Amino acid sequence: MYIHKNGLTLRKLERFDLGLLKELKNESWFGTHNIIFVNDLDQSRWFETLNPNTNLVMVALETESQTPVGLFKIDSIDWINRKCSEGHDTFKLQRGKGFGKLILEAGIDFVFEVLNMHRVEAEVLENNIASQKCCTYIEYPIEGRRIKSIHKCGEYLDSIMYGFLRSDWQQTSRVKSYNGVCNLSYTPMNSVK
Numbered sequence: 001m002y003i004h005k006n007g008l009t010l011r012k013l014e015r016f017d018l019g020l021l022k023e024l025k026n027e028s029w030f031g032t033h034n035i036i037f038v039n040d041l042d043q044s045r046w047f048e049t050l051n052p053n054t055n056l057v058m059v060a061l062e063t064e065s066q067t068p069v070g071l072f073k074i075d076s077i078d079w080i081n082r083k084c085s086e087g088h089d090t091f092k093l094q095r096g097k098g099f100g101k102l103i104l105e106a107g108i109d110f111v112f113e114v115l116n117m118h119r120v121e122a123e124v125l126e127n128n129i130a131s132q133k134c135c136t137y138i139e140y141p142i143e144g145r146r147i148k149s150i151h152k153c154g155e156y157l158d159s160i161m162y163g164f165l166r167s168d169w170q171q172t173s174r175v176k177s178y179n180g181v182c183n184l185s186y187t188p189m190n191s192v193k
Helices: 015-027 040-049 099-113 129-137 166-170 173-177
Strands: 008-012 056-062 068-078 083-090 119-125 142-152 155-165
Touching: 008 099, 015 040, 015 056, 015 068, 056 099, 068 099, 083 099, 083 129, 099 119, 099 129, 099 166, 119 129, 119 142, 155 166, 166 173
Parallel strands: 083 119
Antiparallel strands: 008 056, 056 068, 068 083, 119 155, 142 155
């Protein structure tokens, strides 16, 4: 587990979480790049194909109550070039409470602190204002746009591309406020608390 200083804990997805994911995938796809309709069998098959060398799905929990609040997904892990892609979701009942920002914070910090990535990137649709606000909040740099690249119900939408380098992440006000260590899970040997 990865216990973040912002009050969230990230843990690896378990089979018993698949119902939450199915609900998330089937509820709405307005702000997603892909349209996926799934049943229990589809979810189970997908879970079996997860390869921890190239992708990792983390459930975000409110640390104190252990209530699931969303997901942080790490895809296309490239260990040679030290880069990956990410996606983040907030469960429907937890939206509007600020959890999206916290999930993204904890996930990005996990990518740099634990996976030791050099770069992380994401794409957010232009109509997904909530995700854009989360990216702005954590100081995620915009790198460009894929103009009219995603089709949704008769219209083409831009996909906004974000990219964080480790050096940029280390200079964010949030990481500096944590003195460069954003989690509570790690205690150096011989350190005094």
